[in-house]
Amino acid sequence: MKFRYLPMTEQDREEMLKVIGVEKMDDLFADIPEKIRFKGELKLEEALDETSLVKEMSRLANKNIHIKEYPSFLGAGVYEHYIPSVVNHMLLRSEFYTAYTPYQPEISQGELQAIFEFQTMVCELTGMDIANSSMYDGPTALAEAAMMSAGHTKKKTILVSKTVHPEAREVLKTSAKGQNLTVVEVDEQNGVTDLEQLSTLYNDDVASVIVQYPNFFGNIEDLAAVEKIVHQGKALFIVSANPLSLGILQPPGRFGADVVVGDIQPFGIPTQLGGPHCGYFAVTKKLMRKVPGRLVGQTTDDKGKRGFVLTLQAREQHIRREKATSNICSNQALNALAASIALSALGKRGVKEIALQNIRKAHYAKEQLRKHNIEIVYDSPQFNEFVIRLPKAVRDVNKELLTHNIIGGYDLSRYYPEKEQLMLVAVTELRSKEEIDQFAAVLGGVK
Amino acid sequence: MKIHDQPLIFEISKQGRIGYSLPELDVPETDVSDLLPDAFIRDEEPELPEVSELQIVRHYTALSRRNHGVDSGFYPLGSCTMKYNPKINEDVARYPGFAHLHPYQEEATIQGALELMFKLQQSLEEITGMDQVTLQPAAGAHGEWTGLMLIRAFHEANGDHHRTKVIVPDSAHGTNPASATVAGFEAVTVRSNEKGLVDLDHLREVVGGDTAALMLTNPNTLGLFEEQIVEMANIVHEAGGKLYYDGANSNAILGITRPGDMGFDVVHLNLHKTFTTPHGGGGPGSGPVGVKKDLIPYLPKPVVVKDGDAYRFDYDIPESIGRVKPYYGNFGINVRAYTYIRTMGPAGLKKVSEYAVLNANYMFRRLAPYYDAPYMRHCKHEFVLSGKRQKKLGVRTLDIAKRLLDFGYHPPTIYFPLNVEECLMIEPTETESKETLDEFIEAMIQIAKEAEENPEIVQEAPHQTVIDRLDETTAARKPILRYSKEVQ
Numbered sequence: 001m002k003f004r005y006l007p008m009t010e011q012d013r014e015e016m017l018k019v020i021g022v023e024k025m026d027d028l029f030a031d032i033p034e035k036i037r038f039k040g041e042l043k044l045e046e047a048l049d050e051t052s053l054v055k056e057m058s059r060l061a062n063k064n065i066h067i068k069e070y071p072s073f074l075g076a077g078v079y080e081h082y083i084p085s086v087v088n089h090m091l092l093r094s095e096f097y098t099a100y101t102p103y104q105p106e107i108s109q110g111e112l113q114a115i116f117e118f119q120t121m122v123c124e125l126t127g128m129d130i131a132n133s134s135m136y137d138g139p140t141a142l143a144e145a146a147m148m149s150a151g152h153t154k155k156k157t158i159l160v161s162k163t164v165h166p167e168a169r170e171v172l173k174t175s176a177k178g179q180n181l182t183v184v185e186v187d188e189q190n191g192v193t194d195l196e197q198l199s200t201l202y203n204d205d206v207a208s209v210i211v212q213y214p215n216f217f218g219n220i221e222d223l224a225a226v227e228k229i230v231h232q233g234k235a236l237f238i239v240s241a242n243p244l245s246l247g248i249l250q251p252p253g254r255f256g257a258d259v260v261v262g263d264i265q266p267f268g269i270p271t272q273l274g275g276p277h278c279g280y281f282a283v284t285k286k287l288m289r290k291v292p293g294r295l296v297g298q299t300t301d302d303k304g305k306r307g308f309v310l311t312l313q314a315r316e317q318h319i320r321r322e323k324a325t326s327n328i329c330s331n332q333a334l335n336a337l338a339a340s341i342a343l344s345a346l347g348k349r350g351v352k353e354i355a356l357q358n359i360r361k362a363h364y365a366k367e368q369l370r371k372h373n374i375e376i377v378y379d380s381p382q383f384n385e386f387v388i389r390l391p392k393a394v395r396d397v398n399k400e401l402l403t404h405n406i407i408g409g410y411d412l413s414r415y416y417p418e419k420e421q422l423m424l425v426a427v428t429e430l431r432s433k434e435e436i437d438q439f440a441a442v443l444g445g446v447k
Numbered sequence: 448m449k450i451h452d453q454p455l456i457f458e459i460s461k462q463g464r465i466g467y468s469l470p471e472l473d474v475p476e477t478d479v480s481d482l483l484p485d486a487f488i489r490d491e492e493p494e495l496p497e498v499s500e501l502q503i504v505r506h507y508t509a510l511s512r513r514n515h516g517v518d519s520g521f522y523p524l525g526s527c528t529m530k531y532n533p534k535i536n537e538d539v540a541r542y543p544g545f546a547h548l549h550p551y552q553e554e555a556t557i558q559g560a561l562e563l564m565f566k567l568q569q570s571l572e573e574i575t576g577m578d579q580v581t582l583q584p585a586a587g588a589h590g591e592w593t594g595l596m597l598i599r600a601f602h603e604a605n606g607d608h609h610r611t612k613v614i615v616p617d618s619a620h621g622t623n624p625a626s627a628t629v630a631g632f633e634a635v636t637v638r639s640n641e642k643g644l645v646d647l648d649h650l651r652e653v654v655g656g657d658t659a660a661l662m663l664t665n666p667n668t669l670g671l672f673e674e675q676i677v678e679m680a681n682i683v684h685e686a687g688g689k690l691y692y693d694g695a696n697s698n699a700i701l702g703i704t705r706p707g708d709m710g711f712d713v714v715h716l717n718l719h720k721t722f723t724t725p726h727g728g729g730g731p732g733s734g735p736v737g738v739k740k741d742l743i744p745y746l747p748k749p750v751v752v753k754d755g756d757a758y759r760f761d762y763d764i765p766e767s768i769g770r771v772k773p774y775y776g777n778f779g780i781n782v783r784a785y786t787y788i789r790t791m792g793p794a795g796l797k798k799v800s801e802y803a804v805l806n807a808n809y810m811f812r813r814l815a816p817y818y819d820a821p822y823m824r825h826c827k828h829e830f831v832l833s834g835k836r837q838k839k840l841g842v843r844t845l846d847i848a849k850r851l852l853d854f855g856y857h858p859p860t861i862y863f864p865l866n867v868e869e870c871l872m873i874e875p876t877e878t879e880s881k882e883t884l885d886e887f888i889e890a891m892i893q894i895a896k897e898a899e900e901n902p903e904i905v906q907e908a909p910h911q912t913v914i915d916r917l918d919e920t921t922a923a924r925k926p927i928l929r930y931s932k933e934v935q
Contacts, residue, residue: 047792061544063559274774334727
């Protein structure tokens with residue numbers, strides 16, 4: 001069988017073997033001991049021609065129900081938003097997606113400049129001084145922030161609110177184990193961090209305090225009050241923020257956050273079953289040399305022309321080896337590019353407008369649900385998510401919603417067993433009034 | 448006045464321009480101050496660009512033209528496997544049934560995605576000879592750390608708390624020791640011998656009761672197969688340690704030999720190297736991890752299992768190391784890798800490795816007369832040259848790399864591995880034609896001649912790029928990491 005990705009002809013092969021000075025292909029593998037040579041053929045499905053491949057991959061894709069078919073009220077850390085067409089078109093410029101990390105700046109100025117612009121946009125959104133070129137996703141960025149805080153403060157305890165995304169806390173705990181750090185969870189009180197307990201738990205061994213903004217239940221944490229507690233001592237204040245909410249919410253930088261992390265997925269990145277998304281990582285100036293991952297900086301060439309390079313690499317694993325404090329190499333550069341393009345398209349005005357539509361539509365949804373006698377559980381200020389109480393288990397309600405071609409919200413009992421019958425609902429700019437009305441009506445009818 | 452021949456997006460911004468289209472708000476336009484307390488309302492807008500759609504297109508098109516990808520030209524970057532990224536993979540990953548799935552949808556609504564993940568797990572198990580694969584890790588480094596955490600959990604479950612050391616060859620990539628540190632181990636270096644392979648005597652010296660694992664890339668970073676891998680596995684296993692396979696170089700071994708059969712206990716693969724998913728200018732990648740039976744109990748949650756005709760996530764892994772990534776890994780990347788595996792099938796994958804190795808040996812043989820070849824024997828998918836001879840003429844390997852830019856090539860990996868002086872590490876991959884290889888070889892020969900006859904042309908390279916060599920020292924001493932009106 002011939003393969004379209006393999007250009008060598010038989011004649012090429014013979015000529016090349018001759019130059020090398022061997023008779024057959026197999027001679028090139030003579031250094032692999034016979035005992036561990038793989039005999040026969042791998043038990044994999046046979047190769048598919050392109051037409052059959054499309055058919056098979058379409059079969060798999062069509063077995064799924066996707067959120068462009070059915071209106072969805074799922075959020076919980078992953079959000080479906082408007083993505084301007086221009087984003088995908090620019091991403092498909094293959095000079096971007098088929099390139100490696102820009103280690104050769106002379107032929108990577110495009111990527112380097114795009115990342116420099118990304119870093120700037122993240123700083124603007126979060127109100128921070130410095131942002132890196134991206135991390136794998138929000139939760140691993142959060143875990144890296146915690147590891148960085150321990151390295152910076154030489155302290156061993158991380159305080160994290162239970163209102164932080166449960167999967168982020170799980171990733172944090174796995175990472176902390178590697179570094180022998182202790183993670184202590186702070187309870188919630190009425191859907192926000194219990195500040196009294198935070199005060200009690202705070203001590204000299206605390207490296208950082210982590211809260212989420214808006215938190216996992218959609219409630220907006222009182223960052224000013226948290227900051228006062230955190231900065232009693234040397235601990236760092238880490239805030240995980242939904243970047244879209246920052247179109248309307250006061251950014252964490254203004255509340256004295258030392259580190260702001262999160263996932264930039266709401267800008268230009270499809271949900272894709274949860275990955276790849278794109279973590280962002282922003283800090284104050286004093287932490288510049290502690291930041292994990294790659295940083296792009298501006299400089300000049302010998303003619304004085306502006307250019308961009310990867311910089312402050314002395315922090316990174318390929319230089320520091322076992323002394324490195326993070327092992328991250330590849331990040332999510334292409335998704336950072338997607339976010340930059342989306343943020344350019346939306347711009348100053350669009351980011352605010354989308355944020356406003358989200359908060360207004362969520363507010364409208366709450367009003368409609370109340371009209372149908374559905375309880376809105378928390379009375380804190382909220383952005384585009386909130387929690388409702390249902391008369392029966394969320395998974396059963398979601399099954400019922402699915403029969404109306406609606407994908408319901410997130411079942412909070414998945415991670416909070418005591419929150420039986422509580423659903424976390426996300427309402428974005430993509431949900432029309434009609435869809436919200438129907439959602440409320442169906443839920444109102446649930447017995 | 449500074450010369451800015453490519454403006455930043457912020458520099459073409461003009462108040463009042465937009466590049467988006469949102470529907471009119473169809474719900475009441477509630478006043479924000481009725482929804483949020485004043486303290487939470489942003490009082491200073493983020494300075495994001497205000498540009499039209501065509502301006503965006505021109506801007507990013509211009510940036511793309513200042514970037515070199517595999518589609519632009521040959522990219523023989525050693526250890527990075529810069530092979531062709533098939534277009535069909537990009538199409539498939541964008542099918543709405545893959546791109547627009549929410550991770551918290553009911554399992555019944557994502558059966559196709561689960562089937563794909565399950566089959567990809569199975570395929571990678573077969574390719575690596577391992578018993579179970581997790582698709583969660585986001586990248587190679589993330590896979591390394593995950594694998595080491597699994598090994599740590601295994602030793603701890605056996606009460607082996609004194610196994611604190613991870614052995615890494617001196618030729619290893621810096622990520623290996625960094626991952627060991629981040630997983631809470633101490634990295635110990637084992638020397639290479641004069642053949643470029645792990646020095647077995649030294650390995651015996653450093654292995655002991657405190658050994659948690661040996662991390663190895665095979666073929667190693669010199670492109671050489673560690674022929675004594677079976678003996679090495681015995682040495683480590685007899686001491687109670689585990690063997691970790693860094694799959695960065697697995698493009699050389701598909702269908703030819705398997706880490707599981709070599710004696711490895713844990714493997715990670717870089718799907719963005721061997722399995723054609725694009726590097727993206729530095730990610731997103733995907734770094735699945737495979738393990739042998741005795742490590743399965745510690746795998747991160749969840750794994751995909753098949754019950755009858757249905758697929759589901761299994762969270763019931765009581766001894767799991769926990770979660771290493773939210774949701775289920777980089778699904779969109781895994782879709783591309785699976786598409787590739789289905790494109791090639793078992794016979795095709797074996798051909799991939801054969802041609803990757805043929806191409807590398809051909810180039811090695813033809814270039815060896817012009818540069819120093821510290822390890823002259825059959826290589827696998829890549830090989831190293833040394834620019835020692837050129838250095839004596841005043842031409843450094845960095846200069847050679849920069850001169851290659853003038854010929855339209857991305858240079859090889861340079862100054863790595865660290866145990867080769869003035870190193871050039873070349874990996875052609877199997878997707879390049881003989882003509883491309885020959886042209887590159889001719890360019891390398893010409894540069895070797897220039898080093899003798901006209902070294903300035905090499906030392907002052909590049910001559911053809913949009914920008915000259917950049918001042919990296921100032922960039923690091925006085926970092927400018929974001930745009931601001933004042934600085935520009």
